[in-house]
Amino acid sequence: MALKFIHTADYADIINTEELDVISNSNADTIASAEKKAISKVKKYLLRKYDTDTLFTAIDDTDVGTTNDTRDITLVEYCIYFTLYILYTRIAKRNVPEDRYEQYKEARDFFKDVQQDMITPGWPLLLNADGETESPGVRMWSGHSDDYYY
Secondary structure, X not given: OOOEOOOHXXXXXXXXXXXXXHHHOOOHHHHHHHHHHHHHXXXXXXXXXXXXXXXXXXXXXXXXXXXOOOOOHHHHHHHHHHHHHHHHHHHOHHHOOHHHHHXXXXXXXXXXXXXXXXXXXXXXXXXXOOOOEOOOOOOOOOOOOOOOOO
C-alpha cells in the first residue's frame, strides 16, 4: 500500500472511473503526475501562513474514509478539482468541460480567499522555531494612496 495524499477512492464522488481512465489513458503515472502538480499549486497558495507538511500528510490506502483519515475533506476535494483540470488541459486546453472548469475556478477562488485571509479554514498554522505562530508580516503602504493634487 502506497502512502499518498490523494487516493483513487477519493475520486469516486467527483468523477466516474471510466471518465478518469479516458482522460488519463488508464495510466496511473499520468494521474500521479497531475496530482503532484495540483498539490504543488495548492501549496504555493498556502505556504506563507499554513503548515503544508501537516496539511498534506500522506495516508495509507486502507485509511481512506476511516477514522484514521486525518485529511481535510475540502482540501482533498479542491486538490482533485485541480488534478482533473490538469488532466483535461493535457488533452485539449480549449475543450475542458464547463463543469470541470467551474470546479477549477471554485477551488482557485477558495485558495485565493484563504491566502488573503477572507476565509479562515482552521488549518494548522505555520510555527517558527520557538513554537509560535508565524506571521506573514504587515504590508506597509499597500492601500490606496490618499494623495490628491489640485
